[in-house]
Amino acid sequence: MQKIRKGDKVVVLTGKDKGRSGEVLQVMPKEDRAVVRGINVVKRHQRQTQTQEAGIISKEASIHLSNLAVADKDGKPTRVGFKVVDGKKVRFAKRSGDVIDG
Numbered sequence: 746m747q748k749i750r751k752g753d754k755v756v757v758l759t760g761k762d763k764g765r766s767g768e769v770l771q772v773m774p775k776e777d778r779a780v781v782r783g784i785n786v787v788k789r790h791q792r793q794t795q796t797q798e799a800g801i802i803s804k805e806a807s808i809h810l811s812n813l814a815v816a817d818k819d820g821k822p823t824r825v826g827f828k829v830v831d832g833k834k835v836r837f838a839k840r841s842g843d844v845i846d847g
Contacts, residue, residue, distance in 0.1 A: 747772060768782045770782055777809060
């Protein structure tokens with residue numbers, strides 16, 4: 746079970762976007778990376794295709810999972826732990842103790 750999943754609200758701990766938060770759009774567990782909405786935005790030169798025209802487009806690049814932390818209910822970063830509740834393994838925020846639904 747992953748500590749950071751698609752749909753989670755996360756806070757960036759290091760790098761050019763330190764302190765900013767966003768929603769996880771995609772997680773790549775094999776590479777230990779995630780794509781977060783509005784974070785680590787890079788400009789790419791796009792060749793023209795049948796569906797998309799040419800130009801410079803901005804898109805989110807992946808960021809390493811070690812540079813992300815799940816945002817607690819107050820928006821501050823928290824570590825994630827696991828515990829069994831009603832026979833199910835669930836994630837919980839170590840900062841507040843609340844179960845993270847998702």
